[in-house]
Amino acid sequence: MKEGLLVTADGTVFRGRSVGVDGVAVGEAVFNTAMTGYQEIVTDPSYTGQVVVLTAPQIGNYGTTATDDQSPRVHAQALITRSMSRMASSWRSSLPFNEYLLRNEIVTLSDIDTRRLTRHIREAGAMPVAVGTDVDEAELVALAAAAPPMEGQDLVSGVTTRERYQRRATVGRIGHVVAYDFGIKSDIVAAMNSRGLDVTVVPASTTSTEVLAIGADAVFLSNGPGDPAPLTGPIEAIRGLLGQTPMFGICLGHQLLGLALGAETYKLPFGHHGGNHPVRRIADGAVEITSQNHGFAVDLWSINGEERPVTSGLPTPDLLPSHVATAFGTVSATHQNLNDGTNEGLQCHDITAYSVQYHPEAAPGPNDASTLFDRFANIVKGAVS
Numbered sequence: 001m002k003e004g005l006l007v008t009a010d011g012t013v014f015r016g017r018s019v020g021v022d023g024v025a026v027g028e029a030v031f032n033t034a035m036t037g038y039q040e041i042v043t044d045p046s047y048t049g050q051v052v053v054l055t056a057p058q059i060g061n062y063g064t065t066a067t068d069d070q071s072p073r074v075h076a077q078a079l080i081t082r083s084m085s086r087m088a089s090s091w092r093s094s095l096p097f098n099e100y101l102l103r104n105e106i107v108t109l110s111d112i113d114t115r116r117l118t119r120h121i122r123e124a125g126a127m128p129v130a131v132g133t134d135v136d137e138a139e140l141v142a143l144a145a146a147a148p149p150m151e152g153q154d155l156v157s158g159v160t161t162r163e164r165y166q167r168r169a170t171v172g173r174i175g176h177v178v179a180y181d182f183g184i185k186s187d188i189v190a191a192m193n194s195r196g197l198d199v200t201v202v203p204a205s206t207t208s209t210e211v212l213a214i215g216a217d218a219v220f221l222s223n224g225p226g227d228p229a230p231l232t233g234p235i236e237a238i239r240g241l242l243g244q245t246p247m248f249g250i251c252l253g254h255q256l257l258g259l260a261l262g263a264e265t266y267k268l269p270f271g272h273h274g275g276n277h278p279v280r281r282i283a284d285g286a287v288e289i290t291s292q293n294h295g296f297a298v299d300l301w302s303i304n305g306e307e308r309p310v311t312s313g314l315p316t317p318d319l320l321p322s323h324v325a326t327a328f329g330t331v332s333a334t335h336q337n338l339n340d341g342t343n344e345g346l347q348c349h350d351i352t353a354y355s356v357q358y359h360p361e362a363a364p365g366p367n368d369a370s371t372l373f374d375r376f377a378n379i380v381k382g383a384v385s
Contacts, residue, residue, distance in 0.1 A: 002133045004109040006051075006080060006117070007140035009128045009147065014117055019084045020101045020108025024132030024140070026147045027051040027077030030295065031118045033274030036062075037364020038097060042079060042106070043070040045159040045183030046251065046293045048225035049150065051129050052273075053080040055118055060085040063093025064100040070185040070363060074104040075159065075225075078131045080117065084110040107131050125269045126150070126295060150295060151267055155226035156234070156252070159183045160204040169196045175217040175380035178202055180234065182224030182252050187363035191370070192220070195377040205233055208240025217383045218246040218376070221253025223359065228255040228265050228296060235259050242328050242351055246383055248376045249355035251294055257355045258298035258346060261326045268342070271295035272357075275365035278338040279345075279358060282317050287338065290358035291365025297342045297357070300324050300333055315341030328353075352379060 004018040008029065031053040032041055038059050041052060059081040079101065088096045101108045109131060121127070128147030130140040161181045167189050174196035179189065181201050192199050200214060204224075211219060219241055228235075238260035241247060249257045255265050272292040279290045301308050303324040311319060319341040320333035329350025335357070337344050345356040360369035 004131070004133050005135070005137060005140055006109060006112060006129055006131045007137060007144050008120065008124075009144040010124060011141055012120060013137055014112050016109040016112035018108070018133045019098050019110045020079070021105045022133045023107055024130060024135055024143065025051065025078035025107040026128065026130045026143050028126050028150050029053055029117070029121055029129040030126050030271055030273050031055055031114075031121055032293075033276060034291070034364055035275070037275065039064045039068045039100070040070050040187075040364045042074045042076045044185055044293060045071050045075045046223050046225045047076040048155045048159055048183065049153065050076060051078045051080060051131055052076045053114055053117055053121070055114055058083045058085055060088065060097030062090035063088025064095050064097050065092045066094065070187060074101070074106050076106065078107040078109070080112050080114060080131070081108070081110045082112060082114045084108070107133075121270050126271060151227050152230055153226050154230045156182045156204050156224045156231055159225060161201055162203060164200060164202045164206075166198065166200045167193055169193050169198050171196050173198060174377060175383065176200065177218050177220050177380060178211050178214055178216040179220040180204060180206065180222055180253070182222045182234065182256070184222035184224075185361065185363060187361045188222060188250070191361045191373045192376070195373055197377060197380060204231070206237065208237045208244070211237070211241060212244060216245070217380045218248070220376070221247065221249030221256055221355065223251035223253065223293070225252070227267075228252055228259055231256060242348075242353055246352040246379045248353075248372075248379075251357060251359060254345070254355035254357045255294075255296055255298055257353065258300070261328060261331055261346075261348070262303045264299045264302035265296045266299055268295055268297055272337065272339075275362075277358065280317070280336045280338050282320070282334055282336060288368035289366045290369055291362050292358045294357060298346065300331070300343055300346065303331075311341045315339075
């Protein structure tokens with residue numbers, strides 16, 4: 001097998017072997033700590049523009065199946081592993097993972113020291129890298145150094161649907177939801193369908209007037225890739241919908257709701273990517289283990305023009321404001337990441353709108369937060385009745 005190289009923007013070199021297609025890929029390197037779910041990870045549109053480093057020691061041992069795809073194609077720029085299994089052992093498997101990556105023409109490296117690479121990302125922060133075969137170090141260094149940062153890029157326009165489409169409820173229908181596609185995963189739509197909701201998925205460019213004309217009972221704001229700040233059109237649309245219809249957002253949708261309410265967002269050092277992130281529910285102190293995939297966070301302090309407190313020691317609830325005043329009424333922080341104290345949820349008290357930073361559909365990941373979809377279904381049911 002051919003040698004494969006990964007070179008970071010600061011010139012650090014990692015050597016492995018190629019188990020994917022020949023070629024070169026450039027993107028921001030992020031590490032994901034999930035133990036399973038590699039197929040769902042690489043097909044998540046939120047990984048657009050990123051090189052995914054999987055920290056689990058062996059990848060691919062249960063193969064792949066089409067039902068696990070979260071979108072029609074692989075969105076990760078490249079994949080980095082410690083060991084790629086040559087065998088697939090699962091009754092569900094239809095194709096080994098390495099063959100799946102070859103068919104999708106993804107640059108993939110194995111035998112990389114992913115522990116060293118992960119520590120480098122943690123210490124230096126997420127940064128552009130260049131990955132490839134049949135290329136020398138100097139060329140990869142130049143490519144990585146020239147790669148644009150994630151900040152300021154509109155990546156949503158490259159992954160959103162071009163036309164609206166509908167998915168019908170798979171149990172007794174209780175209502176109809178419009179879902180903005182900022183990079184929506186198929187299991188998110190399925191989670192709503194399985195709770196009796198018809199879902200009309202619309203492009204990210206859809207205006208508030210167009211959404212209201214559909215006549216749905218609520219609006220859902222999906223996950224998606226990159227920096228939320230450049231998405232001025234969706235932010236303006238959300239402002240036009242606030243107070244007009246119930247609203248629920250996750251991941252990028254949470255960040256866009258925060259921006260629409262007047263908050264600012266900021267880049268995290270290396271983001272949150274994995275299926276084991278502890279999140280505190282501020283109201284009662286209960287802890288949920290959550291699936292996460294994002295590189296930016298909402299700063300609710302910025303609404304009042306205040307500086308974010310500096311995290312020191314174990315995160316405490318006072319790192320987040322209890323309430324802030326916005327043009328749409330009072331907003332409170334509802335959830336907090338227990339690794340770094342960042343905001344993981346918000347609730348509007350004068351209108352029906354709430355959001356979380358993590359993925360309650362858990363594809364992949366634990367199901368601790370799946371009740372958030374139950375809550376949304378109950379809100380829709382109440383709006384209909």
